[in-house]
Amino acid sequence: MAEKFDNLEEHLEKFVENIRQLGIIVSDFQPSSQTGLNQKLNYMISGLQDIEKCRQQLHDINVPLEVFEYIDQGRNPQLYTKECLERALAKNEQVKGKNDTLTKFKSLLISELGKVFPEEMAKYKAIHGDDPPS
């Protein structure tokens, strides 16, 4: 799994470096630089071909669209991961609190209903089993 990403990363780094060097050539162009420029242009196309070959290995990788919003804003995409984890933990805590409260309520309700409707609660316990003490 990591090898696929390493391979893609390597190709992308080479591609970006090639583009950077292309920019340097163009920034102060000389007639003798024409052959180098042509070479760099063809390297750029071969780089794109290599990146496209990597696509087949990564067809099962899904990237959430929200990450692109972070990148478009110039923010670190790791912040998205961090916020996802924090939100998951917060939601976990919230739901656990609700569940604990409802469990306590259930035990209290059963005990009170047992006092008021003993026969019905006996039937309930026979069907559902005895609830553990809260």
Added chain:
Amino acid sequence: MTEMLSSLYGQPDSQGPAGPSALGCGSGKSRVTLSQNMGPMRFPHQMVDEGGPIRKPAAMNEPFYMLQELPMENELTGDTNLITHYNLEHAYNKFCGKKVKEKLSNFLPELPGMIDSPSIQDNSSMRSLIEKPPVCNNSFSPLSGAMLTGFRLHTGPLPEQYRLMHIQPQKKKNKHKHKHHRPQDPLPPETPSDSDHKKKKKKKDDDPDRKKKKKDKKKKKNRRSPDQPGMTGAQPSSSSLR
């Protein structure tokens, strides 16, 4: 049972059958009155026949909603710690334990250009790429000689409006000096702004040292002042009495 209910809710005995029927609960005897007085009583999930395996036959005919079969329990619920369940503790400590830097350039330090600015400014957003993908051929073919003639450029430097495209933002802290120097960078390694920055840094480094020296001098002076001739060091408070 009906007597208990009537006593609870303060209804007279003559209205005993009506009490539990109105409440919708009771023993089998009152079931007939329920059907007669209020029509067929239908509980919400009785309208949906889920089948035999899920519900016990004994529970299906019970008037109490609570006596119906409970739904199947799921092992994974909202209150289980999903981070430990999916073994994401390492990831949580990595991202939430340490401070994650805000800028994109901290994530991709080797990427050239101004990447911290919003991409909408230079129309290079990824969102636009997804929403409006460029129309192109399926294959990449190298450029032929005739095609390369279109890339014959004029000699000389770029116009000023295009020069800022590949300037990298200044990095504030460079603790580890990079040994690999990139060849032929368009920017000189020490721009005037950089040299000023370094001079300012040097001044700042000198200033605390100077301040420390001044403080030391002041302390020495303060120590010497009670040690004037005719005064002993063991009587520092005598000066205040004067």
